[in-house]
Amino acid sequence: MKLDPSFIWEALVKLLPVIPTSLLITAVSVLCGFVIGTVAAFIRIYKVPVLHPIASAYVTFIRGTPMLTHLLIIYFGLPLMIDALSSQLGLGFRSASIPMIDFAFIAFSLTAGGYMSEVVRSGLLTVNRGQIEAAYAVGMTTPQAIRRIVFPQAMAASIPNLSNAVIGMLHASTLAFTVSVVELFAKAQIVASTNWKFFEAYLAAAIIFWGLTVLIERVAVFLEKRVNSYNRGGVA
Amino acid sequence: MGEKFDIGYVFTFFPKLAGTLQTTLIIVGGALLTSLIVGFLVALPRLYKVPVLQRLSQLYASFFRGTPILIQLFLFYYGLPEILKLVNIDVSRAPVLVFVILTYGLHTGAYVSETIRSAVASVDRGQVEAAYSVGMSGYQAFTRIVMPQALAIAVPVLSNVILALLKDTSLAFSLGVMEMTGKSQTLAALTNHFVESYISLALIYLVISMVLERLLIILERRLLRHESRAADPFPVFRRERFRRIRQWFTRERSVRLREEAQ
Numbered sequence: 001m002k003l004d005p006s007f008i009w010e011a012l013v014k015l016l017p018v019i020p021t022s023l024l025i026t027a028v029s030v031l032c033g034f035v036i037g038t039v040a041a042f043i044r045i046y047k048v049p050v051l052h053p054i055a056s057a058y059v060t061f062i063r064g065t066p067m068l069t070h071l072l073i074i075y076f077g078l079p080l081m082i083d084a085l086s087s088q089l090g091l092g093f094r095s096a097s098i099p100m101i102d103f104a105f106i107a108f109s110l111t112a113g114g115y116m117s118e119v120v121r122s123g124l125l126t127v128n129r130g131q132i133e134a135a136y137a138v139g140m141t142t143p144q145a146i147r148r149i150v151f152p153q154a155m156a157a158s159i160p161n162l163s164n165a166v167i168g169m170l171h172a173s174t175l176a177f178t179v180s181v182v183e184l185f186a187k188a189q190i191v192a193s194t195n196w197k198f199f200e201a202y203l204a205a206a207i208i209f210w211g212l213t214v215l216i217e218r219v220a221v222f223l224e225k226r227v228n229s230y231n232r233g234g235v236a
Numbered sequence: 237m238g239e240k241f242d243i244g245y246v247f248t249f250f251p252k253l254a255g256t257l258q259t260t261l262i263i264v265g266g267a268l269l270t271s272l273i274v275g276f277l278v279a280l281p282r283l284y285k286v287p288v289l290q291r292l293s294q295l296y297a298s299f300f301r302g303t304p305i306l307i308q309l310f311l312f313y314y315g316l317p318e319i320l321k322l323v324n325i326d327v328s329r330a331p332v333l334v335f336v337i338l339t340y341g342l343h344t345g346a347y348v349s350e351t352i353r354s355a356v357a358s359v360d361r362g363q364v365e366a367a368y369s370v371g372m373s374g375y376q377a378f379t380r381i382v383m384p385q386a387l388a389i390a391v392p393v394l395s396n397v398i399l400a401l402l403k404d405t406s407l408a409f410s411l412g413v414m415e416m417t418g419k420s421q422t423l424a425a426l427t428n429h430f431v432e433s434y435i436s437l438a439l440i441y442l443v444i445s446m447v448l449e450r451l452l453i454i455l456e457r458r459l460l461r462h463e464s465r466a467a468d469p470f471p472v473f474r475r476e477r478f479r480r481i482r483q484w485f486t487r488e489r490s491v492r493l494r495e496e497a498q
């Protein structure tokens with residue numbers, strides 16, 4: 001068996017239609033994860049009585065266990081819970097009617113939430129304490145101060161971490177193949193299964209992922225320059 | 237799918253999964269060793285700006301950081317024997333574990349090289365110049381002056397990389413390596429208790445990563461002894477149990493200093 005360059009191209013073309021699936025998984029998990037992470041970060045920063053240890057435990061658990069286990073636990077555990085609940089309440093709803101990709105969405109959002117919480121928290125902590133005091137001094141309420149003053153600065157400071165998280169979730173979206181979602185990696189296997197040219201197919205998938213990653217990095221650098229233009233320092 | 241949830245299985249699976257812990261740790265250890273060597277070698281051309289090699293090491297780091305580890309695993313598993321066949325080396329009979337360790341080593345090596353590069357770059361330029369001015373050679377300046385300082389910056393980042401590596405090894409099952417994740421899937425399929433098996437698996441990973449984190453923190457403290465001593469007014473009381481006493485001393489002293497200043 002020799003390397004077949006023409007099949008790399010062929011596989012690349014066949015992989016193109018599933019790029020949106022991978023990107024959708026990434027986008028959904030990053031966005032939901034961001035919301036979960038922000039809530040968890042605020043709970044931990046403000047040390048909300050009961051929720052604070054729960055949020056800490058959640059972040060520790062997520063960061064201490066592989067993503068694959070989250071996906072598998074959700075994939076096998078959630079249907080059990082849903083079916084038990086619906087049979088108890090007498091609903092006609094069966095978990096089998098839930099599309100596979102939804103499990104990936106839920107599991108990856110929870111994973112992203114754990115990692116995002118640290119990103120948001122470190123971003124919030126970099127904002128100078130004087131900023132929020134100045135906001136109070138001009139008569140803003142706490143939500144106003146956070147929304148208008150602290151949060152924008154925190155986000156600007158955490159763009160590099162955010163882009164790393166996005167790239168991490170993009171790469172992690174390949175795990176969805178374990179719950180039979182056809183994303184780039186699964187598609188590469190399917191494409192190769194007809195003629196056993198696995199190496200070429202994986203190479204094509206790798207090229208696509210590489211391209212997407214470089215693209216995300218470029219966007220992050222551009223955003224960072226734009227967002228941080230206000231504090232370039234120096235004179236003029 | 238699956239039987240009714242039974243918490244008891246989580247505990248019965250625990251020792252069974254822990255039996256394959258060895259394989260996971262072999263992968264982590266082997267990959268870590270490979271990655272430190274590879275990472276260091278790859279970082280060097282970029283640190284010293286060697287013309288062509290610099291580009292190559294950039295490409296290496298970009299590729300391994302830009303593609304998912306899962307795809308890299310499969311690429312190496314299918315690709316490496318083919319490539320080595322061109323130079324008449326037959327590795328098709330080599331155990332899968334070798335490919336897995338190599339792939340994780342190269343993947344982590346990319347992160348290690350970036351860490352080393354940024355750590356060395358963050359050491360002040362004046363330090364090297366000062367070393368040269370007292371007559372050290374380039375090698376001496378690097379090993380005696382730059383490396384200890386760079387290590388201080390790199391160690392916390394490296395611990396994160398190591399913990400990420402531990403969690404990434406859960407993917408080795410996809411090539412058929414019987415490590416903890418593979419074992420948990422087998423157990424789950426045998427007993428039809430999927431959730432319990434994966435919860436058990438998650439707990440084991442949680443324990444290992446917590447232990448590993450603690451160990452790395454201890455290592456970090458050991459490596460950075462010289463750093464803390466400079467800032468510590470009472471080096472005798474560096475032990476944790478003397479912390480209270482030390483705090484009391486420092487507070488006492490700072491108050492006295494402030495009074496003297498007034």
